[in-house]
Amino acid sequence: MWKRASIPAGILTIVFLAAFWLGGCGPKPRPPESALDTPEHHAFNGFKLLEKERIQDARREFELALQLDPKFSPAHRGMGLILGMNEEFKQAFRTMRLAKKYAKNKEEKAMAWVGNMRLYTMWKGEDWLEEVEDCFEEAKDLIPDLPEAYYYLGMAYKAAFKFGDAEKAFKKVLEIDKRLVGPADDQLKVVQKIERAMPGTEIGKHIAVLDRITRADVAALFIQELHLDRVYEKARPRTFDTSFKSPKEAFNRKVALIPRDISDHTLRTDIEAVLALDIQGLGIFPNGTFAPDKYITRANYAMMIADIIATIKHDPSLNSRYVGSPTPFLDVRNDVPYFNAVMLCTTWGGIMEAKDGVFNPMGYVPGADALLIIRKLKEELKIF
Structure with a gap:
């Protein structure tokens, strides 16, 4: 048989x-x-x-x-x-x-x-x-x-x-x-x-068709599509570190700022540029890595976008405006770390959306959604 x-x-x-x-x-x-x-x-x-x-x-x-x-x-x-x-x-x-x-x-x-x-x-x-x-x-x-x-x-x-x-x-x-x-x-x-x-760059078009995007993709979008490095240069006062550092100390400090897992990444330049901006949720992890290929969630993206809004608006109070408020969402408690960011992104200009009271915080972010959110952000903040 x-x-x-x-x-x-x-x-x-x-x-x-x-x-x-x-x-x-x-x-x-x-x-x-x-x-x-x-x-x-x-x-x-x-x-x-x-x-x-x-x-x-x-x-x-x-x-x-x-x-x-x-x-x-x-x-x-x-x-x-x-x-x-x-x-x-x-x-x-x-x-x-x-x-x-x-x-x-x-x-x-x-x-x-x-x-x-x-x-x-x-x-x-x-x-x-x-x-x-x-x-x-x-x-x-x-x-x-x-x-x-x-x-x-x-x-x-x-x-x-x-x-x-x-x-x-x-x-x-x-x-x-x-x-x-x-x-x-x-x-x-x-x-x-x-x-x-309306993605304006080739990399924006490539990312637009992705079903879900990574931390490296977000870095590229923030630098290439949002031009956040130039925007922050105008929005933030320049600071200078005038303390003395030996050549060895200066070199070691520069090396320490480069995550070990981006050295051969195709988007390394964009990642390094975005790291210099110190965006909440898009920094180096405690183990010294950036995790460029890790997919981001809607909660992750909300925290990044909320931090950008507060920085460009010069309004630190936005970082805690909704803390302690009752949640309007069925799937987001008001005691989770990303609650304030989700509230800010869904109420301030409706940059991010919740459908029928569901925000889907752990859902992945498609490239088209990420780009549309950036488009709305540019319109609300008048970034052209």
Whole structure:
């Protein structure tokens, strides 16, 4: 009797794909073990797992589908996407060709073209956006109103910073009103936020499309988009340390101010610039690190923004204005360290928002939200 556990993960799929690439017939399909042990069911699960970024679990499901039917087009499409996510693009495109080859109907073939669209968007090689558009036309010729084709066209335009075109594509998904309506609506709101925020720099555009941003990203936004170093130079009185220091003491002090984990970071210059500004919540940790790749929460961001407001307004009382006040939020107590900052950011110009009394303090900050908050901050403080 065939035993699933006796075959190492990935081995059969590699054998199947290698056989197909070499023009052979591949191994003999295995018999199903239960009513739900079907290629369709495993592929369905695989795509659901991909949506949740559970890549290895998705791979297992696609492998099981291919064991049952080595010519099952959706499973090849799923495996192609996984190879692309692992940046194995040569194999990914070859696998996607198998998805087209074994397509049993127009929809499977169109979805294989959509798979190619996704691969080119991951790859971002020469003329990648033109390749995406060509694949889109192929899919549209097969099925004119395929929601997936328009959705991933929108995702490609978003990745290329063509936000107006992305908006049109996502609206088309809503107009078709079949699959992907929820995700398309979410992405439409994101690109509309980005358009409202109007990032003025290339790095701002790159950060705008991120689902969540890091401490290093925030440093770059504060320096590149908000120009906070120049703003603080005008807002803060200059101070001078005239005490004598030996060359060795001066050198040691300078070295001590550089966190050990940013020396090779691509955003080191922005991080060093922001550290000199002494922004609450965006400094060096007690262990001497900056943690540049740590994702920030909405509570973190509120503390940073509140500190910037108090500094530019020359009003230290803002740092404690709401201490002891009753909380209007369902998820923020008035005794947590970030309560005053959250209150300031949600009441002062509505720079940050709470929906139905929920602030979501531990939620991550998307790039579009971070930029829109900076845009509102610039307008309220008249920073131009």
